Amino acid sequence: MYNYLKNKFALSNIGTKSLIKGIFLSSLINLCMMLPVGIFIMMINELLNPLIQSNSQFPSILKYLTLIIITLIIMFIVNYFQYSSVYISTYNESENRRIKLAEKLRELPLSFFGKRNVSDLTSILLADCASLEHAFSHAIPQLFGSIISTIIIIIALITMNWKMGLAVLWVLPVSFGIIIISKKIQTRTKALHKKAKLDATEQIQECFENIQDIKAYNITKNYMNDLDRKLDISEKAQIKSEFIMATFVTSSQAILRLGLVTVVLIGSNLLINGQTDFITYLIFLITASRLYDPLSGNLENIAEIFSIELPINRMKEIENYKIQNGKKEYELKNFDIKFENISFSYKKDEPVLKNINFTAKQGEVTALIGPSGCGKSTIAKLAARFWDPDDGKIFLGENDINKIDPESLLKNYTIVFQDVTLFNDSILENIRIGNRNASDQEVKKAAKLAMCDDFINKLPDKYNTIIGENGSSLSGGERQRISIARAFLKNSPIVLLDEATASLDVENETQIQKAISKLIQNKTVIVVAHRMRTIENADKIIVLDDGHIIQEGNSKELLNKNGLFKHMLELQNQSMEWSL
Numbered sequence: 001m002y003n004y005l006k007n008k009f010a011l012s013n014i015g016t017k018s019l020i021k022g023i024f025l026s027s028l029i030n031l032c033m034m035l036p037v038g039i040f041i042m043m044i045n046e047l048l049n050p051l052i053q054s055n056s057q058f059p060s061i062l063k064y065l066t067l068i069i070i071t072l073i074i075m076f077i078v079n080y081f082q083y084s085s086v087y088i089s090t091y092n093e094s095e096n097r098r099i100k101l102a103e104k105l106r107e108l109p110l111s112f113f114g115k116r117n118v119s120d121l122t123s124i125l126l127a128d129c130a131s132l133e134h135a136f137s138h139a140i141p142q143l144f145g146s147i148i149s150t151i152i153i154i155i156a157l158i159t160m161n162w163k164m165g166l167a168v169l170w171v172l173p174v175s176f177g178i179i180i181i182s183k184k185i186q187t188r189t190k191a192l193h194k195k196a197k198l199d200a201t202e203q204i205q206e207c208f209e210n211i212q213d214i215k216a217y218n219i220t221k222n223y224m225n226d227l228d229r230k231l232d233i234s235e236k237a238q239i240k241s242e243f244i245m246a247t248f249v250t251s252s253q254a255i256l257r258l259g260l261v262t263v264v265l266i267g268s269n270l271l272i273n274g275q276t277d278f279i280t281y282l283i284f285l286i287t288a289s290r291l292y293d294p295l296s297g298n299l300e301n302i303a304e305i306f307s308i309e310l311p312i313n314r315m316k317e318i319e320n321y322k323i324q325n326g327k328k329e330y331e332l333k334n335f336d337i338k339f340e341n342i343s344f345s346y347k348k349d350e351p352v353l354k355n356i357n358f359t360a361k362q363g364e365v366t367a368l369i370g371p372s373g374c375g376k377s378t379i380a381k382l383a384a385r386f387w388d389p390d391d392g393k394i395f396l397g398e399n400d401i402n403k404i405d406p407e408s409l410l411k412n413y414t415i416v417f418q419d420v421t422l423f424n425d426s427i428l429e430n431i432r433i434g435n436r437n438a439s440d441q442e443v444k445k446a447a448k449l450a451m452c453d454d455f456i457n458k459l460p461d462k463y464n465t466i467i468g469e470n471g472s473s474l475s476g477g478e479r480q481r482i483s484i485a486r487a488f489l490k491n492s493p494i495v496l497l498d499e500a501t502a503s504l505d506v507e508n509e510t511q512i513q514k515a516i517s518k519l520i521q522n523k524t525v526i527v528v529a530h531r532m533r534t535i536e537n538a539d540k541i542i543v544l545d546d547g548h549i550i551q552e553g554n555s556k557e558l559l560n561k562n563g564l565f566k567h568m569l570e571l572q573n574q575s576m577e578w579s580l
């Protein structure tokens with residue numbers, strides 16, 4: 001039972017124990033509900049006795065008053081413990097579940113995030129956790145508790161009179177049979193509803209994120225029509241799912257009620273034939289009229305219990321996803337990065353890199369160039385172990401990076417990406433992300449080096465200005481310069497620059513290039529660049545095409561050959577001569 005509940009509902013040890021306690025107390029509540037029935041039957045028995053036996057006494061009112069008060073106290077105590085045990089433990093478990101998931105998400109490699117989108121993950125952490133919270137507090141203990149209490153009462157009834165006992169019992173397997181048979185259908189329709197809802201949510205999120213482009217291209221109407229369609233599909237899927245659930249649940253509830261009818265039929269037959277007495281018949285009638293109440297109410301929760309299988313599986317998928325691990329302590333002889341026979345694909349059978357071999361040496365700038373989509377950024381990501389290669393090895397200072405813990409590996413890297421991520425915080429804190437221990441003075445020094453000082457001083461609160469969600473109040477170039485300031489602050493031995501100066505105007509870019517050349521001295525630098533002039537002084541240029549290295553050398557060597565490098569340089573020179 002313990003292991004079944006633990007695995008089935010993906011609970012912690014404490015959560016499983018609390019659930020079992022909750023189930024036990026819920027069944028106790030249902031059994032306590034039968035206490036007034038017992039008192040009532042006792043009273044009827046005593047009331048009828050004077051009519052049957054002349055020497056009997058009239059029942060004592062005080063005795064029944066005391067029994068009623070005791071019953072109320074017992075019911076209050078059991079309810080109190082059930083409520084506090086179930087609810088407090090559920091919310092504690094839920095809190096721990098969210099923390100555990102967040103911790104796991106922190107450790108997961110980018111390959112995981114490449115397969116899932118943000119709204120899906122948000123929905124797991126918020127909506128899915130909330131649905132489990134509700135099921136564990138309002139459905140599971142109550143349903144299991146009502147099954148246990150009903151079985152106990154039925155066993156007691158069977159020992160009293162097996163024929164009438166069976167008349168009460170038969171409805172249980174039939175009613176549950178209907179629910180169990182319907183499980184597959186209910187789970188499928190719930191999954192379809194969930195998917196349709198997620199599609200609509202994703203579209204809403206996408207709409208907010210891309211509102212500028214949607215307006216600029218005048219596609220609001222098309223976009224809204226598409227959203228309307230998705231909302232419609234979601235609504236229909238919800239109605240269908242609710243309807244199917246209601247059909248099965250009400251049918252099995254109706255069957256449960258038939259138990260009372262069969263008790264009346266069989267009981268009156270037994271009474272007429274003198275095979276039972278009136279009090280026993282009365283006990284069965286009153287008990288059967290109350291017995292199914294908790295169970296019938298909880299049948300509605302069965303759909304909820306079925307539906308939590310989906311969020312539990314989604315959470316298990318995160319929990320079981322293989323994390324990148326490795327040693328935290330390691331010695332590096334140098335900071336050379338060596339790619340040895342590297343092949344990589346984001347999607348199965350769609351290789352992005354094929355047999356890549358090169359070394360980015362410490363103290364040198366290694367530039368990656370090639371047409372769009374040839375795999376330049378992917379090489380930079382693999383160098384930092386954001387993804388693990390399918391084949392081959394990447395060495396940092398003669399250590400296979402596959403065997404180094406990603407977090408401790410990244411301490412050696414400064415990465416400036418094409419897409420800068422900024423937080424809704426002050427400029428000071430956004431730069432300090434480069435080095436959490438840096439003082440304000442150090443942050444400001446880094447900002448100066450990255451040519452941020454001028455624009456920051458023009459902001460209302462200077463370094464304390466809050467820059468909005470993802471730095472929405474800054475220009476592309478300003479955002480990029482902040483990310484470069486972070487890099488200055490981190491000052492680590494390896495620098496990966498992925499189109500680092502892409503959003504800058506020529507004047508700014510020239511200045512930043514000067515600053516970057518200071519930053520990268522004696523470091524291992526890998527630059528991904530489109531503009532040829534930004535890499536003309538690189539020590540080594542790797543020219544890629546369709547995931548292969550097709551040329552390698554410095555710019556002088558490559559210009560002397562008739563290859564892609566020369567061709568790209570000529571094309572870029574031509575484009576610089578264009579005018580509108």
Ligand SMILES: Nc1ncnc2c1ncn2[C@@H]1O[C@H](COP(=O)(O)OP(=O)(O)OP(=O)(O)O)[C@@H](O)[C@H]1O
Pocket residue numbers: 114346347352370371372373374375376377378379528
């Ligand atoms: N997260 C991802 N999931 C699936 N495919 C991806 C992912 N990232 C990149 N790709 C694909 O891998 C290929 C190489 O992408 P990559 O970003 O490395 O190219 P790139 O040379 O840096 O391109 P660009 O110069 O346009 O930035 C492309 O076809 C791209 O569509």
